[in-house]
Amino acid sequence: MGRSAVNGGWSEWPAPAKLNLFLRITGRRNDGYHELQTVFRLLDWGDRIFLRSRDDGRVVRHGDRLPGVEDAADLAVRAASLLKDAANCTQGADISVEKHIPAGGGFGGGSSDAATVLCALDRLWGLDMGEDRLAALGLQLGADVPVFVRGRSAWAEGVGERLESIALPPAWYVLVDPGIHVPTAALFQSPDLTRDSPPAKMADFAAGTVLDNAFETVLRRREPAVEAVFAELARIGLPRLTGTGSGCFVEFAQRDAAQDALARLPRRLRAWVAAGVSDSPLHGAMARL
Structure with a gap:
């Protein structure tokens, strides 16, 4: 529909x-x-x-x-x-x-x-x-x-x-979907998963020193498609993983930089650009009613 x-x-x-x-x-x-x-x-x-x-x-x-x-x-x-x-x-x-x-x-x-x-x-x-x-x-x-x-x-x-x-600064993201769907339960059961990381501080995140994802090592070792996407994204910036899925991204401070980076990636990748927002588009739609 x-x-x-x-x-x-x-x-x-x-x-x-x-x-x-x-x-x-x-x-x-x-x-x-x-x-x-x-x-x-x-x-x-x-x-x-x-x-x-x-x-x-x-x-x-x-x-x-x-x-x-x-x-x-x-x-x-x-x-x-x-x-x-x-x-x-x-x-x-x-x-x-x-x-x-x-x-x-x-x-x-x-x-x-x-x-x-x-x-x-x-x-x-x-x-x-x-x-x-x-x-x-x-x-x-x-x-x-x-x-x-x-x-x-x-x-x-x-x-x-x-x-x-x-509050997060404006940012644009090159996103890539490797097309891999691994059940979350299987990832949590992996012996490679780090389950006792020290708690992060918000100040450290704001300073840009907290960017890790506990599931990155697990997924990159388990799924060659994810490892291949990381290798491609490393050519345009710092690759990162989102959540417990296989989606990967690179952050940029300006839209033009993100679009230029996207254009340098192989066309075979399912990749696109999206912007970070402070408030949900859903709330915007509800406020207009």
């Missing part, structure tokens, strides 16, 4: 991607989850979500699906159903997702889709649940969902749910 979906009662909403500008594992919790530190940077690029209210209470997914993902397991559908139950809402929704964010890349596509559904349906259904309640619902769907609900780049700790907004 494309942009014509805004006719016939449909509305269109952005679901922005993110980068993890660094990612450390600082320990393990009693519940088996890992303690993390990261900085989420929201981008001006991402998926598009199309929504339409229904009077029969059903949540219906339209259009293309991710291979192997049933509608009941789809994060966008789960977000709508969770919001319905939490608000005891009798309305339903038609949902269509225009995917641009590659699955398994660490760019946050599924989490962002879920957050957009929560925030947009809260508005369309007239629920007015508030940011804190929506973020709490989002956490039930995934650790990355709250940052997309809150819509601001953030320093994050815990499993990624403890967020503190952070």
Whole structure:
């Protein structure tokens, strides 16, 4: 379903991607989850979500699906159903997702889709649940969902749910998708993974001395395609990994520099440029209503 979906009662909403500008594992919790530190940077690029209210209470997914993902397991559908139950809402929704964010890349596509559904349906259904309640619902769907609900780049700790907004300078990123999807659970089980890094300080990150990703060594050893992308990106700058996916990026202070660097990469790479943003495009769309 494309942009014509805004006719016939449909509305269109952005679901922005993110980068993890660094990612450390600082320990393990009693519940088996890992303690993390990261900085989420929201981008001006991402998926598009199309929504339409229904009077029969059903949540219906339209259009293309991710291979192997049933509608009941789809994060966008789960977000709508969770919001319905939490608000005891009798309305339903038609949902269509225009995917641009590659699955398994660490760019946050599924989490962002879920957050957009929560925030947009809260508005369309007239629920007015508030940011804190929506973020709490989002956490039930995934650790990355709250940052997309809150819509601001953030320093994050815990499993990624403890967020503190952070001011970041303008930046543009050359992004590359190697096309590799490794299950997160498999990465966390790797014997090569460093699980006890010293906690980073925000001042060190601001000074540019904290850029590491705990999963980089694991993925580069495990996946030749990721190692090959790092070798290509090293010709234009400092390659980095985002999240627990295979997505890679290089940061630039100016758009022209990013575009010039992109032009020097082999055409066979799936590469593009996106800008970092201070506030989510989703919040901008909601403010214009």
